[in-house]
Amino acid sequence: MADLDRLRRLLGGEETAWLLDRLRRRMVTGKPLSGIVTLGSATQDQRRAIERLLGRRAGTGSSLSVSLDEVDAVLRRSGSAPDGLADATRLLIGTVPDRATEAAAWAAAYLPLDKLVARRPALVTWRGWLDATGLVRRLASDPGSASALITAAVRVLAELPSEGIALGRLAAETTGDAHGLDDGRPLATIVLSAARVLRGTPPAGDGTAGERRTSWAAVGVHRDELSSSVLCLGLPGGGETVTGRILALAKETGEPCVLTLRQLSLADLGAGGEIVSVCENPIVLASAADELGPRCPPLVCVSGQPSAAVWRLLDLLIADGARFRYHGDFDWGGIRIGNTLRGRVAWQPWRFDATTYTAATATGGELTGRPVEATWDTGLRAAMELRGLRIEEELMLPALMDDLRALADSVGSH
Incomplete structure (x- = not known):
């Protein structure tokens, strides 16, 4: 016994x-x-x-x-x-199943993932990667545990991308545990790998805290209201909120302004129906502050993949009736960022098309990485593949500054 x-x-x-x-x-x-x-x-x-x-x-x-x-x-x-x-x-x-029963149980555990991918084809490569790496089986030792993990992951992914939500709140609302998506948790590992694919990057990531934060932000999830921020210049602001007054003072002095997600919870931006220029890299905004100062028209920098604060600011500007134009790096990463923005913001190309790329004389080196279509210009991918050169935003600064100067003059003349 x-x-x-x-x-x-x-x-x-x-x-x-x-x-x-x-x-x-x-x-x-x-x-x-x-x-x-x-x-x-x-x-x-x-x-x-x-x-x-x-x-x-x-x-x-x-x-x-x-x-x-x-x-x-x-x-x-x-x-x-x-x-x-x-x-x-x-x-x-308890009873140990035979091999056939075990295989059937694993197949049943994966079924919610297959249904998710059928609804969201963008996750096909992620699903294949899960199979190739055996990640689910490494995180969950048996079909029952795997089923619970996959069901929770599908529930979280159903809420993504979000217009902006704190990681702890997302975890609490989808899993009942505010720490369910903390770093190192099996569920966080699964969901974050999917977020990377939705962002347009490999599902494994590079293991750094900064990369995880950026990948969460790409699907509208922020760690807290202070770590997510956005860089802007020339937004008129107003006197009704603290953030509005901060922007008004920055506009008056011609200084760039860094706003946190918390500060954007309530803000009067004063942009109305103006054209808002959006760039990928901070050097554009810094150069505009140096050259135009208080005369600079509204300019927002996404600083790579947009953070939750970037999305919040753009949403507020959309609500104000703003119109947008966008410029980014002529490389595959830059095209992916442009596509991401295009999915939520109706922007017009700002020297960010096949014609501009083909005519540019300055180049930054060999174009590498996985090609991607530009949703705003069907000829841009072909032009870039043919020429095979990347052109960083910094190399376009003279033309971009001329455009901002011309916009400031046209606004000032009215």
Whole structure:
């Protein structure tokens, strides 16, 4: 007779869950419960749990190797599982399915993902990447856990892209846990990989905090109301709100202004139906401040992929009746940013078309990366592929400054 309480203490804890999962997988695939299994990057708690199970030290180093034959002998000898490892595994996790049943359970777990991709073809490459990397299976050891993880991910992705929401609020509203999308959580790993694809970048990311913040922002999610900001110049502002007064003072002095998402929760911008020029890089805005100062017409910088604060400012300007023109880098990343903006803002090209690209004499080097269509100019991709050169926004500064100067003169003459 097995001693179930003792068995749970020895093998049923969180720190030995990895070992129990290895046993289940072997049983599903018909492999013998013998030989050595190894856990890479084991924690101290996992190592101590194995030491308690075996009654001896479990070696040193980052990995942890366990002899299944030794575990079987310990369980039999201690009386916690006299019939050995296979019986112990069934006692702790229930009936172990056969290979066909297991495969059917995994297929059912993935079904919500397939339905999501059918509705949103932009996620096709993400779905293929999940299969190729086995990410879901690494994050969820069994079909039941995978089903719960996938269902939660689909629920979160149904809310994205957002017009602007805090990460904690998104997590609370979709999962019931305000920390459900914190860094390192399995759900955050899955959803963030999809957000990168929606942003137009590889699903794996580069592992940096800045990249994660940018990827969340690309789908309208911000970490908090202060870390998300937008750079602008020449917005008239007004006297009804603190933000309006900040903008009015910055306009009067010709200085750039950095606004946080919090400051944009209530703001009078004073732009009305004016033309708002939008650029990709801060150098354009800095040059405009140097050359035009207080005369500079409204200018907004997206600083790469738009943050939640950028989206909020643009939405406020749209509500005011503003009209937009946009310029970015002539490279594939710049085209993707333009496409992203085009999905929410009806802007006109500002020297950002095939004609301008072809006529430009300055070049910044070889054009690299994955080509993409420009949704505002069907001839731009072909022109860029033919010429094979990138042209950064900085190289267009003289022409852009002339345009801003001409716009300021035309506004001043009325």
